[in-house]
Amino acid sequence: MRPRPLPRRPVVSVVVPCYNYGRFLPEAAASALSQDGVDVEVIVVDDASTDDSLAVARQLASADPRITVVAHSSNQGHIATYNDGLSRAAGKYVTLVSADDLVAPGALARAAALMEANPRVGLVYGLPRDFTEQPPPAGPPERETWTVWDGRTWMSLACARGRNFILSPEVVMRTEAVLGIGAYSPLLPHSGDLEYWLRAAASWDVGRINGPVQAYYRVHGSNMHQTRFASAAVDIQHRLDAFRVLEDPRFPAPAAVRTKQLLRAKKALCREATRLGCSELAGPVSVETATELRKFVESLHDVPGNVRRANLLQARIARATRGRGPGGAASSLAFIRGQLDRVRWRLWAMTGIS
Numbered sequence: 001m002r003p004r005p006l007p008r009r010p011v012v013s014v015v016v017p018c019y020n021y022g023r024f025l026p027e028a029a030a031s032a033l034s035q036d037g038v039d040v041e042v043i044v045v046d047d048a049s050t051d052d053s054l055a056v057a058r059q060l061a062s063a064d065p066r067i068t069v070v071a072h073s074s075n076q077g078h079i080a081t082y083n084d085g086l087s088r089a090a091g092k093y094v095t096l097v098s099a100d101d102l103v104a105p106g107a108l109a110r111a112a113a114l115m116e117a118n119p120r121v122g123l124v125y126g127l128p129r130d131f132t133e134q135p136p137p138a139g140p141p142e143r144e145t146w147t148v149w150d151g152r153t154w155m156s157l158a159c160a161r162g163r164n165f166i167l168s169p170e171v172v173m174r175t176e177a178v179l180g181i182g183a184y185s186p187l188l189p190h191s192g193d194l195e196y197w198l199r200a201a202a203s204w205d206v207g208r209i210n211g212p213v214q215a216y217y218r219v220h221g222s223n224m225h226q227t228r229f230a231s232a233a234v235d236i237q238h239r240l241d242a243f244r245v246l247e248d249p250r251f252p253a254p255a256a257v258r259t260k261q262l263l264r265a266k267k268a269l270c271r272e273a274t275r276l277g278c279s280e281l282a283g284p285v286s287v288e289t290a291t292e293l294r295k296f297v298e299s300l301h302d303v304p305g306n307v308r309r310a311n312l313l314q315a316r317i318a319r320a321t322r323g324r325g326p327g328g329a330a331s332s333l334a335f336i337r338g339q340l341d342r343v344r345w346r347l348w349a350m351t352g353i354s
Helices: 026-034 055-062 078-087 108-115 152-159 175-181 190-204 232-247 255-282 288-300 304-323 330-353
Strands: 011-016 039-046 065-072 095-096 121-131 145-149 171-174 206-218
Touching: 011 078, 011 108, 011 121, 026 039, 026 055, 039 055, 039 078, 055 065, 055 175, 065 288, 095 108, 108 121, 108 171, 108 206, 121 175, 121 190, 145 152, 152 190, 152 206, 171 175, 171 330, 175 190, 175 206, 190 206, 232 255, 232 288, 255 288, 255 304, 288 304
Parallel strands: 011 039, 011 095, 039 065, 121 206
Antiparallel strands: 095 171, 121 171, 145 206
C-alpha cells in the first residue's frame, strides 16, 4: 500500500519509562521532540531511580514545556511504570520508548499518517535497528510502503510462528485503542508486550511501515532481555505464557477460535524448542539447555508429534552425554537451519513477519 501524506499535525504522546538511565535520557527526549509533522508531548516516568535520572528529567522539563515528569516515590517495576505513563497520554497517538532507546527521525509522522488513513488500525510498527554507542548514520531515504493486516489475521500469523515480531520501541498506537485494551498485565513481566499485541490485534487492525527505520534499540549489558531472559528455554516459556491469554474467556474471540490459535502457537513453540535443542547439541554442547527444551516439549501433552520430538531430543542428548558429536547429518541440518534463520531475519526486516 502506498503511503499518503499526513493531512494534519496530530499530537503524539511519547511515554519514556526510566529507571537509572539518566545518562541516556536527554538523547531519548531529543529524539522525540525533534520529530517533524506532529506535535509531541513527552511524559517521563521515573521509577524511583537511584542515579540522577529524576534530576535530569526535571532539568529537561524546565527547559521545554512539552516535557512532563512523573516521579514514583518507590520502585514499582517496569510494568506499573508503563501503565502509569500510558494512562497519562493526552495525544491522539501514543508510543512507549525506554529511556535508553531512540525514536527514528520521521517515525511518528509516518505511523500517524498510516493510522489517519486507516481508522481501523490501532497499532503500527516497523523496522527497529540495534546500536551500541551511537545510532548508525542516516543513509539515503528508504522507499516507504505500508502493510495493513486485519487484526485477527495478524494474530493468526503470530500464533502460527509462535513469535513476537515486535521489539517494542518501534510501536505507535492509537490512544483510543490503548484505553480500550487496558493495562499491561502485571502477571507477565517478561512477555507482557507480546500479550498486549495479541489483545490489540483481537480488536484492531495492525499496520506496518516498510522501509525506513522506525526506532533505534540500544544494546548494552544492562538490557533487561540480556540480564534476565538469556535462556532459550525460559524465553520460549515466557512466550507460551503470553499466548495463554487466548484461554481467557474475556479475550474478544469465539472459544473455538481461541482454542485453535493457542494450539497453533504451542505447535510452533514446540518445533522451535526442538530445533534449538538440536542446534545446541550440534555446536558447543550444552546438554543443560537442550534438556530444559526437551522438558518444555514434553510438558505440552496436547500437541501432536510431541512424543517424537521429545524422543529425538533425548537421543541427541544421550549421544552428547557419551561424548559423541551430533553426526554429519545433524551438523548439516544445523547448517541449513542457520541459513533459514538468516532468510527469516531478512523476511522480518522487509515485511514484519517471519
